[in-house]
Amino acid sequence: xxxxxxxxxxxxxxxxxxxxxxxxxxxxxxxxxxxxxxxxxxxxxxxxxxxxxxxxxxxxxxxxxxxxxxxxxxxxxxxxxxxxxxxxxxxxxxxxxxxxxxxxxxxxxxxxxxxxxxxxxxxxxxxxxxxxxxxxxxxxxxxxxxxxxxxxxxxxxxxxxxxxxxxxxxxxxxxxxxxxxxxxxxxxxxxxxxxxxxxxxxxxxxxxxxxxxxxxxxxxxxxxxxxxxxxxxxxxxxxxxxxxxxxxxxxxxxxxxxxxxxxxxxxxxxxxxxxxxxxxxxxxxxxxxxxxxxxxxxxxxxxxxxxxxxxxxxxxxxxxxxxxxxxxxxxxxxxxxxxxxxxxxxxxxxxxxxxx
Numbered sequence: 001x002x003x004x005x006x007x008x009x010x011x012x013x014x015x016x017x018x019x020x021x022x023x024x025x026x027x028x029x030x031x032x033x034x035x036x037x038x039x040x041x042x043x044x045x046x047x048x049x050x051x052x053x054x055x056x057x058x059x060x061x062x063x064x065x066x067x068x069x070x071x072x073x074x075x076x077x078x079x080x081x082x083x084x085x086x087x088x089x090x091x092x093x094x095x096x097x098x099x100x101x102x103x104x105x106x107x108x109x110x111x112x113x114x115x116x117x118x119x120x121x122x123x124x125x126x127x128x129x130x131x132x133x134x135x136x137x138x139x140x141x142x143x144x145x146x147x148x149x150x151x152x153x154x155x156x157x158x159x160x161x162x163x164x165x166x167x168x169x170x171x172x173x174x175x176x177x178x179x180x181x182x183x184x185x186x187x188x189x190x191x192x193x194x195x196x197x198x199x200x201x202x203x204x205x206x207x208x209x210x211x212x213x214x215x216x217x218x219x220x221x222x223x224x225x226x227x228x229x230x231x232x233x234x235x236x237x238x239x240x241x242x243x244x245x246x247x248x249x250x251x252x253x254x255x256x257x258x259x260x261x262x263x264x265x266x267x268x269x270x271x272x273x274x275x276x277x278x279x280x281x282x283x284x285x286x287x288x289x290x291x292x293x294x295x296x297x298x299x300x301x302x303x304x305x306x307x308x309x310x311x312x313x314x315x316x317x318x319x320x321x322x323x324x325x326x327x328x329x330x331x332x333x334x335x336x337x338x339x340x341x342x343x344x345x346x347x348x349x350x351x352x353x354x355x356x
Contacts, residue, residue, distance in 0.1 A: 010150025044142025061170030088129025104166030
């Protein structure tokens with residue numbers, strides 16, 4: 001009589017090994033020569049500097065910058081629609097977009113994936129999205145962890161976590177302390193909801209309005225609701241690094257804020273020094289139709305919309321007013337929509353950020 005095996009408890013090591021064999025090719029496509037390849041090792045290796053003109057950085061005072069995040073209940077939409085190829089892009093975006101707020105160059109990325117049972121095809125689809133996001137952000141996917149947890153996750157459920165490490169030269173660190181009155185706020189457009197507020201989105205769309213992901217999206221019936229809700233989060237690292245590299249000596253970018261949960265006001269407030277106030281003009285841009293659609297379906301108050309969602313602005317830069325036009329053009333030339341949406345002023349009581 002044979003004893004109980006790991007397979008009997010819900011974990012099949014043979015299937016797990018099959019799943020692991022699918023991942024190296026998705027990792028290798030993200031590598032630069034700065035990666036010290038160690039397939040099968042217990043950790044990932046990355047060379048901070050490199051004796052080659054293309055990769056040499058000649059750091060004098062390198063500061064490592066790290067970030068960790070997930071994609072919240074957008075995972076529920078991915079599982080509902082069986083769309084698992086882009087949620088990994090969201091995962092990378094949520095981490096690297098935070099890292100770039102300090103002026104850092106993203107270096108490498110690690111993921112954590114937990115699911116109820118081994119599913120090599122699903123795992124490959126998830127990691128393909130992560131790999132795509134790493135290529136878009138210039139990060140190497142060094143490794144991660146895949147945890148099989150029967151009884152903890154229902155069939156078809158999974159969880160994603162991401163971890164990014166970047167580096168910035170000490171003299172180029174952006175922490176908001178140089179923000180001053182007369183700086184202007186450049187807003188870079190989002191492409192929709194990104195990865196915040198999905199608990200409210202699901203409540204409005206599926207519970208209150210009684211719609212399904214397969215229904216047409218009313219403002220654009222050529223797309224389904226699932227298409228709109230699964231639009232991947234934009235990755236801003238390329239455009240912002242272009243600006244930072246161009247102005248690496250002058251340091252004219254004084255603050256960067258990734259607009260996630262908490263909206264424009266709360267995320268800008270995080271980087272403001274004492275004595276500085278920001279006025280945002282909400283008439284300076286037109287939010288994507290998904291926001292007015294959600295507001296109307298759920299009868300959501302304006303202030304609640306601006307607190308929960310990015311409302312069409314995914315990233316903001318606070319810059320010296322003299323350089324605002326050239327920086328805006330540079331970002332637009334990178335393929336993103338950017339415009340001046342606000343102004344920094346000396347603070348005299350009241351809230352530190354007001355969205356008018």
